Amino acid sequence: MSTNVQSIDARSGVRRAVAQNSTAEEIAEICIAASAASARLAAADRAERSAMLRAMADRLETDREDIISAADRETALGVSRLNGELTRTTFQLRLFADVLEEGSYLEATIDTAEATAMGPRPDLRRMLVPLGAVAVFGSSNFPLAFSVPGGDTASALAAGNAVVLKVHSSHPETSQLCAKALRQGALDSGFPADVVGLVFGRDATRHLVTDPRIKAVGFTGSLTGGQAILEYIDEREDPIPFYGELSSLNPFIVTEAAARSRASEIGRGLAESMTMGGGQFCTKPGLAFVPLGPGGDALMQALRLAVASTPSFTLLNERITRDYEAGVQALKTGGIASLVGEGPDSPGGAVPAMVFEVGTDAVPDIAQECFGPVTIVVRYNSIDDLERVLQSLTGSLTASIHHADGEDASVLRLIEAVREGVGRLVFNSYPTGVAVSWAQTHGGPWPSTNTLHTSVGATSIRRFLRPMTWQSAADVFLPAELRDAYTNIPRRINGQLLSLEQARI
Structure with a gap:
């Protein structure tokens, strides 16, 4: 079987090789690099990650002409549709930059030490933290909004996780161009290019999903494809979240x-x-x-x-x-x-x-x-x-x-x-078209998805975060957002959700 990854002109059927299928060894190396890049992202403050997302959006805009040309050739979706999709994608990256700066997504919560009806309570401070490297599967129907630079990628990066993308066979050249822009945006911002990695080929799915450095999977595709990925996840020693968008009738x-x-x-x-x-x-x-x-x-x-x-x-x-x-x-x-x-x-x-x-x-x-x-x-x-x-x-x-x-x-x-x-x-309207916003829900009960979360909008970031609590920790050991004097984000203190002006202890 050929190891060539072929870019196929959707209208003419003309094929040309643009990459090689990834080997198991190459995938492992990419996941190792993504794990290290995730540590760098997690250690960065929100302002640094916000700047990175905006730099990625800028690079996509700079490369717009080449990206649209390749995407139209590989998908036949049309230049007008694809330009709109890329604009949505850059808007989405900048929205998540805003989400980071606003900060409420962290769910920062503080219960100070005090006597309660249950007895003495220790000082408890909780917020959401990154999961680690995330695998994302590109979709066939949205080469720019649900693939390499799409919503799963934007929300995972915003959360502080590097992303390893399984390229969809329908648009490999488009994926390469988008990844190049994202990686350059990371470098422009002082982050390693490995915050975004690409793997190619059908066999890459199993190697990627079962790699122990991968901590979650985002997928947009068919029901059968999603079920196959779930079977691979079941092979792991440690279970990980799978966020799949699968099949929908939309009455x-x-x-x-x-x-x-x-x-x-x-x-x-x-x-x-x-x-x-x-x-x-x-x-x-x-x-x-x-x-x-x-x-x-x-x-x-x-x-x-x-x-x-x-x-x-x-x-x-x-x-x-x-x-x-x-x-x-x-x-x-x-x-x-x-x-x-x-x-x-x-x-x-x-x-x-x-x-x-x-x-x-x-x-x-x-x-x-x-x-x-x-x-x-x-x-x-x-x-x-x-x-x-x-x-x-x-x-x-x-x-x-x-x-x-x-x-x-x-x-x-x-x-x-x-x-x-x-x-x-x-x-009294039509369901096609999904706004990227704070109030959006793009998800639903099985088999439309297998998750309670949205894959579009500001709150999709929640998929790639986990809660962590610090108990009786000195200020120096706490994340900045949980320290007494911090006032840059809304916080819930002793049960009361407080504004920026009130959120200081």
Whole structure:
């Protein structure tokens, strides 16, 4: 088997070697270097790490033209989409620089020594500290936002951990260029380049995940891929956290009144959302619930027309294309779903968008993710009918509810039906697109993820930190943030969350 790592032009299929698959020995050396770099990051103060993240963002901006060119060639996602994604990525790095400077993520907590109803209490001081080197797996569908310079990397580095990245085979050259920028940003800030390391090849997964210097894993990909990594983690003598984003249906619910009043608008919006990025967004609405009746029929007509005029898509790689074609073929021939809308065919391996329709009784047979520009519309009779089906779904990242004024009672029932199975509720809008912010949740119950944490937004940093308490420690032995006179971050002292002005003991 060839040891060459090949960069494949997603449109033409032209291949060229850009790297070599990593050997077990090379991976071990990279992990050793990452462990040492993690110690350097953990010892640095928050201002130093903040400066490093901003320098990394600056380097990505400097190299933008080369990165976008390579990413477009390897993914066919388009220059406009990829420029937006890189802008999101640099924004994300700078957001985490702000998170570090603000400091509340540390959860700094102090209980001073005093008498209590339980007896004398010692002086206890607690905050979150870095885990150590983190393994991150690049995703196929976001070469810039969920891969080498993506959210897992940004949050892990901000937390004080070096990152070893398993490069996705769909965009190896893009990954190399991004890693070069990040490593140079680290050097510009006085940190070792080894705060970011790359490994290549299918066999690298097991060696990386089982390396004893790796203390956590971040993964965005398929359910089967995530389960394989979990099996490797089980081989370790010491268990480590696995933060996986895996599979999501993202139910899209339209009430009868909403369909009656906004059929065309919702139908067009659903078509745009389900085909955004070739339907290769993890938040794509894969199941849409539309009422039977004139309003629902009008919505379906708008959806069909929008899909019929949507150009075909070159998907990210050959495997994704094969799986998409197999998935829609199974729907066509399974005798359960009816094909009710289809985009135009295109030569050269591009695939058309498709819309299928089923009744509520068919949901158990079709409720699985199909990656690509396809959605299944479930036609329902009543809120009772809809509520029953929604309660049977597996976990998703999102659920969207389109409603009209005056439907509060019905919408509350729908919220209750989906609330336990999603991480984000979207109202009268569309789930594709995830803002990078303090309040964002990008996560959900199994199989959308296997974690209670978000992978997007400021609080995603929590995944790569652990709590530690200092008991009866002299000031000199404490981290700066836990010392008596420190006032630069909010702190909880003797049970009271205090502002900066109050946080001094």
